[in-house]
Amino acid sequence: MISDSFLQSGRILVFDSGMGGLTVAREISGLAPEVEVDYAADNGFFPYGDKTDAALQARLPDLAARLVDAAQPDVFVMACNTASTLALDAVRAKLDIPVVGTVPAIKPAASLSQTGTIGLLATPGTIRRTYTAALVEAFARDIKVIMHGSMDLVRLAERHAAGEAIPLQAFRRALEPLFVQAGAEAIDTIVLACTHFPLIRGELAATVPHAVSFVDSGEAIARQTLRQIRPGQGKGRGGGRVFVTGPAVGSRRLLDVCRRFGFPTVVATDIV
Numbered sequence: 001m002i003s004d005s006f007l008q009s010g011r012i013l014v015f016d017s018g019m020g021g022l023t024v025a026r027e028i029s030g031l032a033p034e035v036e037v038d039y040a041a042d043n044g045f046f047p048y049g050d051k052t053d054a055a056l057q058a059r060l061p062d063l064a065a066r067l068v069d070a071a072q073p074d075v076f077v078m079a080c081n082t083a084s085t086l087a088l089d090a091v092r093a094k095l096d097i098p099v100v101g102t103v104p105a106i107k108p109a110a111s112l113s114q115t116g117t118i119g120l121l122a123t124p125g126t127i128r129r130t131y132t133a134a135l136v137e138a139f140a141r142d143i144k145v146i147m148h149g150s151m152d153l154v155r156l157a158e159r160h161a162a163g164e165a166i167p168l169q170a171f172r173r174a175l176e177p178l179f180v181q182a183g184a185e186a187i188d189t190i191v192l193a194c195t196h197f198p199l200i201r202g203e204l205a206a207t208v209p210h211a212v213s214f215v216d217s218g219e220a221i222a223r224q225t226l227r228q229i230r231p232g233q234g235k236g237r238g239g240g241r242v243f244v245t246g247p248a249v250g251s252r253r254l255l256d257v258c259r260r261f262g263f264p265t266v267v268a269t270d271i272v
């Protein structure tokens with residue numbers, strides 16, 4: 001149900017390494033079509049999931065500040081688990097507007113599970129974070145959490161979103177390391193802890209070895225974001241801009257997908 005408090009204006013900048021944040025932007029616009037949503041992709045540094053912590057820590061706060069300078073949003077959304085589980089505090093410290101992060105939906109998955117065994121699909125970076133371990137400790141202490149960090153799924157999600165025909169076998173192969181682990185036959189709920197993965201929810205559902213429910217943080221992030229907007233914010237410009245850090249010519253595939261998600265206006269930036 002759409003809450004009345006979401007019927008307001010405001011300007012939001014949704015940020016990810018690539019196309020994954022579009023799944024969060026879609027949730028925001030679905031709940032509050034009148035807010036101005038812009039999108040920023042650090043495609044010049046994509047992917048994040050196999051980068052070192054030091055490389056991401058060195059990049060994210062300054063990049064966030066430069067994007068906020070360029071886009072002038074009221075709220076900055078880090079629509080990336082890999083970035084949020086590492087650098088949310090550092091980005092918050094750098095910006096003087098509310099910052100909403102995206103972290104694995106372990107809590108709802110743990111309460112949804114009937115078998116007491118959940119799967120966690122994320123990037124290798126998110127899987128190894130102490131932040132993720134702390135979420136498991138806080139919300140899934142009595143639950144078996146079976147994890148798999150996959151860069152293949154991130155790349156498959158981008159190719160699929162761009163319209164490439166990919167055989168289901170490729171998704172099955174990428175999922176296999178989750179399901180060969182001890183006790184995996186009891187998984188009844190899988191956390192999609194990378195914002196890219198809702199782009200391939202149907203393909204994942206078609207290739208898991210037994211029926212499971214998928215849980216992601218998209219809607220919760222959207223609600224949390226909309227709660228940050230103050231009455232009267234928003235400039236009436238309409239949103240729809242996309243900021244990229246990669247060269248425009250190499251960003252064609254990303255820009256095509258952004259256009260389909262409602263971001264037709266490319267803003268050239270010198271942010272690299």
Ligand code: DGL
Pocket residue numbers: 016017018020021046047048049050079080081082083123126154193194195196
């Ligand atoms: N979308 C990002 C996330 O939520 C990861 C993609 C990447 O590896 O760049 O973790």
